[in-house]
Amino acid sequence: MPARLTDWTLALCTGVAFATGVYSLVTGRAEGRWVFVLHALAGFALALFLAPKLWRVVARLWNRRWDAHTLAGLLATLLTLLVTGTGVAWVAGGTFAFAGFGLLNWHIVFGFVLVAITSWHMLARAKPLRRRDFAGRRAAVRWLGFAAFAAALWPVQAAVASSPRRFTGSRVRGVGADGTPSATWPATSWVADAPRPLDRAAWRLAVAGHVRTPLEVAYGEIAGDDTASAALDCTGGFYTAQTWRGVRVGALLDRAGVREGAGWVRFRSVTGYRWSLPLDEARDALLATHTLYTGNGNGNGNGSGSGGAEAVPLAHGHGGPARLVAPGERGFVWVKWLVAVEVLTAPDPAQLVAIHASGFTPEGRGDIG
Ligand code: HEM
Ligand code: HEM
Ligand SMILES: Nc1nc2c(c(=O)[nH]1)N[C@H]1C(S)=C(S)[C@@H](COP(=O)(O)O)O[C@H]1N2
Numbered sequence: 001m002p003a004r005l006t007d008w009t010l011a012l013c014t015g016v017a018f019a020t021g022v023y024s025l026v027t028g029r030a031e032g033r034w035v036f037v038l039h040a041l042a043g044f045a046l047a048l049f050l051a052p053k054l055w056r057v058v059a060r061l062w063n064r065r066w067d068a069h070t071l072a073g074l075l076a077t078l079l080t081l082l083v084t085g086t087g088v089a090w091v092a093g094g095t096f097a098f099a100g101f102g103l104l105n106w107h108i109v110f111g112f113v114l115v116a117i118t119s120w121h122m123l124a125r126a127k128p129l130r131r132r133d134f135a136g137r138r139a140a141v142r143w144l145g146f147a148a149f150a151a152a153l154w155p156v157q158a159a160v161a162s163s164p165r166r167f168t169g170s171r172v173r174g175v176g177a178d179g180t181p182s183a184t185w186p187a188t189s190w191v192a193d194a195p196r197p198l199d200r201a202a203w204r205l206a207v208a209g210h211v212r213t214p215l216e217v218a219y220g221e222i223a224g225d226d227t228a229s230a231a232l233d234c235t236g237g238f239y240t241a242q243t244w245r246g247v248r249v250g251a252l253l254d255r256a257g258v259r260e261g262a263g264w265v266r267f268r269s270v271t272g273y274r275w276s277l278p279l280d281e282a283r284d285a286l287l288a289t290h291t292l293y294t295g296n297g298n299g300n301g302n303g304s305g306s307g308g309a310e311a312v313p314l315a316h317g318h319g320g321p322a323r324l325v326a327p328g329e330r331g332f333v334w335v336k337w338l339v340a341v342e343v344l345t346a347p348d349p350a351q352l353v354a355i356h357a358s359g360f361t362p363e364g365r366g367d368i369g
């Protein structure tokens with residue numbers, strides 16, 4: 001295979017794997033499934049095209065034609081193996097934890113490092129692709145052969161892959177011994193938000209912003225009868241499918257009266273963590289105070305029975321008194337410890353900073369209540 005064709009194919013595979021990987025972080029709907037397929041194919045192809053590449057450069061390394069940038073190529077090789085290895089190990093059901101990070105988190109970290117290292121390697125070595133690098137029949141046949149090989153690995157991995165896994169790659173948590181949902185999924189604050197427990201009696205939710213009548217709503221008004229069945233799917237690699245109970249956001253917004261020109265609704269935590277959704281999507285979302293279980297014992301017993309279903313109040317770790325439940329959105333959108341619902345006329349770009357910085361606010365650190 002022509003050297004430059006191999007090299008630029010490696011660049012393409014790395015770019016596609018990285019882009020689909022990053023995009024996968026925000027995909028929570030089944031229509032986004034293809035992103036994960038493309039991600040795996042790009043990853044498999046990267047690993048396969050590595051073979052002719054190393055075959056080609058090994059003599060160069062062996063003959064000590066080393067310079068200041070050789071290290072980049074060597075590190076790229078190492079990172080390629082680490083990234084594809086951790087990806088496949090995750091899919092195959094592997095577990096691993098180091099420095100507070102699990103296997104999937106390390107996979108993501110390695111992915112970012114690989115892109116940085118490959119950029120360095122390319123700046124030092126890349127030569128432009130010419131027409132004759134991919135015009136030859138032999139080259140085309142070989143290239144297609146490799147690509148077909150990568151695609152053929154997809155059904156193989158599907159057969160080998162661990163289950164139950166969601167299409168996002170997340171593994172199920174929060175199920176009882178009998179396999180039905182229970183209130184036992186992990187409490188995860190990925191930026192180490194750790195507020196003090198909020199007192200339900202004193203807690204108030206502000207409904208504010210672009211509304212006719214700003215409201216201060218007490219717990220009893222949020223703990224309603226609206227329900228939503230939806231999976232909380234954390235990008236850290238777990239999901240839990242629950243029936244959530246509380247009040248539909250749209251019902252609250254109707255009470256406050258959304259003003260003309262509103263387009264977004266921002267959900268804010270006591271820690272400063274916040275996210276916003278388009279108005280229509282926000283209306284369908286739920287402010288949840290409880291999870292519901294039919295049958296006995298799955299909710300750990302501290303709930304109240306009603307109509308055969310047991311309702312368990314959201315524990316502090318899960319964002320009680322009330323959290324956002326946004327069906328179809330990844331877990332990071334499901335703001336915990338809600339204190340405000342704000343109607344906006346434009347999206348809030350600073351939320352991208354807020355979801356990384358909320359562990360550093362006095363409330364987020366738990367210094368003040
Ligand atoms: C992402 C996976 C890649 C790996 C693991 C990798 C690995 C290596 C290694 C180990 C070497 C020999 C050490 C050195 O002289 O630097 C090398 C050389 C080289 N690489 Fe890469 N590389 C990758 C991607 C790329 C890309 C994307 C390009 C350019 C588009 C590229 C172009 C080159 C060139 C031109 C050389 C000089 C050696 C020769 O052409 O014979 N590589 N690579
Ligand atoms: C840049 C280089 C990357 C490469 C080469 C790569 C490669 C892979 C491979 C080969 C797999 C296994 C796929 C399978 O067997 O189905 C995988 C899985 C996965 N990767 Fe990556 N990856 C990269 C970056 C990323 C990034 C940046 C993210 C997220 C930000 C990410 C998220 C994931 C997830 C969520 C899975 C599990 C998918 C599943 O369980 O079906 N990857 N990756
Ligand atoms: N205030 C706040 N809300 C938050 C988070 C956070 O760190 N702070 N983490 C989010 C993430 S990344 C996930 S996956 C879910 C986790 O919810 P759980 O603790 O009930 O599992 O909450 C989301 N809501």
Ligand SMILES: [Mo]
Pocket residue numbers: 188190233234235236331332
């Ligand atoms: Mo998460």
